[in-house]
Amino acid sequence: MEVTARQTAADRFARGVNAGLAGSLALAASALAEQVTGDLPMWNVAIKVIGLVLISYGLVTAINDRRSDEFTLSLWHSGTTLALVAFAFAAVFLPAVAVGLGVPRSDIGAARLEWEAIAVCFAFFATMRWRMRGGSA
Amino acid sequence: MKNRLKVLRAERDWSQAELALRLDVSRQAVNAIETGKHDPSLPLAFRIARLFDMPIEEIFRDDN
Numbered sequence: 003m004e005v006t007a008r009q010t011a012a013d014r015f016a017r018g019v020n021a022g023l024a025g026s027l028a029l030a031a032s033a034l035a036e037q038v039t040g041d042l043p044m045w046n047v048a049i050k051v052i053g054l055v056l057i058s059y060g061l062v063t064a065i066n067d068r069r070s071d072e073f074t075l076s077l078w079h080s081g082t083t084l085a086l087v088a089f090a091f092a093a094v095f096l097p098a099v100a101v102g103l104g105v106p107r108s109d110i111g112a113a114r115l116e117w118e119a120i121a122v123c124f125a126f127f128a129t130m131r132w133r134m135r136g137g138s139a
Numbered sequence: 140m141k142n143r144l145k146v147l148r149a150e151r152d153w154s155q156a157e158l159a160l161r162l163d164v165s166r167q168a169v170n171a172i173e174t175g176k177h178d179p180s181l182p183l184a185f186r187i188a189r190l191f192d193m194p195i196e197e198i199f200r201d202d203n
Contacts, residue, residue, distance in 0.1 A: 003156050012165030072180050073168035134167065136176050 011070035014063055016134060019077075022060020022127035028053030030120050037113065057123055064130070081130040088125030092118040142199045145173045147191050162186055 032049040036042050068078035096117055100110045148158050155173070159166045164183065171177035179187065188195045 003154070004160060006160060006163075008163065009156075009159065009165050012167055016167065071164045071168050072183060073165060073171050073177050076177060133176070136171075136174060 008070055011067045012074055015067040015070055015074045015077075018060045018063025018067065019127055019130045019134065020060075021056045022064065022123065023131050025053040025056025025058075025060060026120060026124040026127055028056065029116075030124065033113070033116055033120060060127055061123075064126075077130040077133050080133055081126045084129040085122045085126035088121045089118060092121040096121075140178050140199055140201060141175060142172065144169070144187065144198065147193075147198065148173075161190055 028049050032046050032053060035046055064078065064081070067074060069075055096114055097110055100114065101107065105113075144158075148155070153161075155169045156166045159169045162169070162183065163186075168177065172179050184195050184199060188198060191198060
């Protein structure tokens, strides 16, 4: 069976979504471990680097191959919409959650930015992955 | 939106990849349309109708 450039691009888009989702989960696990232990050992740095590489690959692939066909473009639209919603929720609720967990307001700054970015990336890739698996959004 | 794409494809003994090739879309798109998770655009619906030589309304049915 002939494999068209369109099919190759759609397969690459799917691989990028999977990579991006794995990277988002890796970054979330790394950030959680860092905050629980209050330390950043080398193994955790390695997880952060791997997560960033996976997310970078996922983002570049998703942007480049989003127009593979109308289905990948609809996945892209779902992902970007949910990412925006996730950003709005994270921006509003994350500080309140952090204060509720006893984190001093002065310490929230950098961690807040990191968690917002993780939430946005996770929402973006997880939505597209969910729809690829048959969900509707 | 419900459709008869899977039945029509099976009648011709085509795989999803083969149908995708004929429609110039990805295999994932064919699968999503067949399972009702993605409604095709109007141009793609017309391509599907032309491929099966049937009116669009005989392939796609509005749930309402």
